[in-house]
Amino acid sequence: GIDVSALRKETGYVTLDQGFVNTASTTSTITYIDGDAGILRYRGYPIEQLAEKSTFLEVSYLLMHDALPTPAQLKDFADKIRVHTLLQEEMRSFFSGFPRDAHPMAVLSSAVTALSTFYQDALDPLDPEQVDISAIRLMAKLPTIAAYAYKKSIGHPLPYPDNSLDYVENFLRMTFGLPTVQYDVDPKVAKILDMLFILHADHEQNCSTSTVRLVGSSQANLFSSVSAGIAALSGPLHGGANAAVLEMLEQIRKDGGDVASFVTRVKNKEKGVKLMGFGHRVYKNYDPRAAIVKKAAQEMLNTLDKPDPLLELAFQLEEIALSDDYFVSRKLYPNVDFYTGLIYKAMNFPTKMFTVLFAIGRLPGWIAQWTEMMNDPASKIGRPRQLYTGFPEREFVPIDKR
């Protein structure tokens, strides 16, 4: 009901594109998506090949440096990250300050912001060397922070990193290990988690990445920008969807497992009832990441002693949705989050940690996008316009006359 042409007369010629459905905010050389064809490539490499043949640190290097590393470059990158996994000792006290039931995404975002209080000598976003060390610090410390957020929530002591382990193994040990019990990382679990991190590593100008860029466009430092990205990722329409999917499946199971009647509620658009893990702003086809995750979920869940009934419910939901006109006509397909939660659950992560895992995976993408923006001579502070729809000029009425 808004008369846009009248508004234009008042504001000059601006484009109204709520949700930035058709507006590119930047050029980028990092990630290519063809949402109609279901194609995703990082720096030109198809996601399927990277998921099968690469590792998370190699993909991180690729995103951040625009080329696959040589063996020497990869070793140097991994070694630099390895020596920065410790948190400053003062930071450990933050974790005791938060309430035990704090959401780990809130803890993660707060702790990442706090990093800028410890590394004040290296915050200049325009100095490539300072950016480089900040990026390494973030990559190294985010898994430590994530593991501590979890340990705090269950009242366990905070372990130190074990730098003889690789990136994902170290994170798993800090998360699930205990000082009193020998903990051996299951290599199969580490491999699948590494692969899931690859799938989440970048996705061009999504909500959290756009947030990282927008905050960074004011020349705020990398820690502050990434912390804001974590906050954006926490919402149920973005990274929080992986936890929401599992909650949805649990609810369907508790209600007797009637998948068809749940789908009817979704189609009737009952308030707050959506098929979580379905639909995507860009993919109007099967999300290529979802296809890879579905296969991994089947593999992972086959290794369990007793099958997870939620996987069966997820399969049923997908089958019904893919042949139902509501979903077909709106081109709603499973997205990356539809099956990830089931894998994380099988790995013993509590639901609240699912989005934290997404954040660890997305970190190299945020860093690469932020750095690309900082190095782009054409980039400017982000400052959208608006179309004002409020009152015309009014005369102020003193309080005793109202």
Ligand code: ACO
């Ligand atoms: N369940 C039911 N209906 C849906 C769903 C869904 N999951 N997603 C979209 N629709 C419907 C909308 O109601 C709308 O219907 P209408 O045309 O009758 O009004 C139509 O499909 C188009 O949807 P929009 O909301 O306009 O699509 P948009 O691009 O704005 O939203 C989003 C994309 C947020 C991902 C949406 O599909 C959604 O909410 N999905 C569920 C949450 C989710 O899984 N998020 C994860 C996204 S991927 C990621 O962050 C990794």
